[in-house]
Amino acid sequence: MKHKSKSTLLKQPVKPQKIKRKDSFFESVYDVVRLIPPGRITSYGAIAAYLGTKLSARMVGWAMNAAGTAFPPVPAHRVVNRNGMLTGKHHFATPTLMEDLLKSEGIKVKKDTIVHFEQLFWDPSRELETG
DNA sequence: GCATTGACGAAGG
DNA sequence: CCCTTCGCCAATG
Numbered sequence A: 001m002k003h004k005s006k007s008t009l010l011k012q013p014v015k016p017q018k019i020k021r022k023d024s025f026f027e028s029v030y031d032v033v034r035l036i037p038p039g040r041i042t043s044y045g046a047i048a049a050y051l052g053t054k055l056s057a058r059m060v061g062w063a064m065n066a067a068g069t070a071f072p073p074v075p076a077h078r079v080v081n082r083n084g085m086l087t088g089k090h091h092f093a094t095p096t097l098m099e100d101l102l103k104s105e106g107i108k109v110k111k112d113t114i115v116h117f118e119q120l121f122w123d124p125s126r127e128l129e130t131g
Numbered sequence B: 001g002c003a004t005t006g007a008c009g010a011a012g013g
Numbered sequence C: 001c002c003c004t005t006c007g008c009c010a011a012t013g
Helices: A005-010 A024-034 A044-050 A054-067 A097-104
Strands: none
Touching: A024 A044, A024 A054, A044 A054
8 A cells, every 4th residue: 555646646736747846845834724723813924933934924825825736625714914814815716715714613804804813813833832 | 047926024214 | 103125935927
């Protein structure tokens, strides 16, 4: 049971042929995002900081863009910007999907912004803190 | 190969 | 308090 090829086919973040690199950063981002519990949210910067590259928060956003092709699916709707705003909602299937998903998890959204953002904030550096 | 863009964020004016 | 600039790194033109 060592067919291995299957996972390779499923893990292409962006361009299947172009992605021949380690995809370590992208996979790391996906992994962290998948750890976000329902009803909680985090920010691009927090994920970047947890990965040790807090200055690369934009890359987290770019990784999210590629997350649409990742498997298993990444709950990208639980990632917002530092301001708690749903800046990525336009990248979902519908403009209201992100907000709707959040509301379905009990999160209140007002004017494209997370209500009680800091209260619901899920900091990987804190929640996944070792020791 | 350089310029522009981008689901960010911090700092400066 | 609002707007602009810079830094980061990858993709796209």
